[in-house]
Amino acid sequence: MKTHDVQSISIAKPRAVVFAYIADPTNLPKWTNAFKSADAESAELVTPNGAVPIKLETRVSAEQGTVDWIMTFPDGAKGAAYSRVTEDSDDTSIYSFVLMAPPVPLEMLEGALEGQKKILAEELVSLRAKFDG
Template identity: 30%
Template sequence: MSTESRHLSVHIDRPVAEVYAFVSDPRNLPRWAPGLGSSVVREDGEWFVETPEGRARVTFAPRNEYGVLDHEVVTPSGQTVYVPLRVIADGDGCEVVFTVRRAPGMTDAEFDRDAGLVSADLALLRKVLETSST
């Protein structure tokens, strides 16, 4: 079964290593992806985010030199959502590419809404990283 995907990206005028370090730290999620949750805690070696629906577990890919920031979110209902995410060097800056996947049964309007939310998160990520010293 194939899944429909949209690849959304943003250019960030910061070094790739700096962006990777910021995005790979789950404690920074509320700063650039506030829709996911408002607070992040680490318990027993795992990261949890408080979402409007309840507590979700977030697990990032192990640190790597390739800019892979894929992660899994286990929702409060127990559903596992796989999120492909990359940081790619682009001159002195980088490009962050987030893949939005259509969930089974998702309507066009819901898929468009999710893509819009991710686009807003990527714009916020750029703003946070280009206007602060992280």
């Protein structure tokens, strides 16, 4: 059973610009459907049953181009998402995202990951649109 998915998208902006935007957790609600709000320490995660407050740790390495998020849920379960901004050329970047399976029971895992894969593809297009124009 697959426990992750990797997707990427090309963005027509320099790596530093794309990285700065993604590294700021307050931008998460602007390009993802998963967050109602987010800051350096916490977030409201959107679920089918409404928003859930979580702890949010954003791990950033400008040198490596990585932006990772560790999410701690009210019940203590942890989820993670890993990403990287790579320079493609002077004015184009590649943003890659490793989607990890959510912390759900094993019998729900495959369906949950499949659903999140589709949402991630839409969110990456939304992210690229933030840099268009």
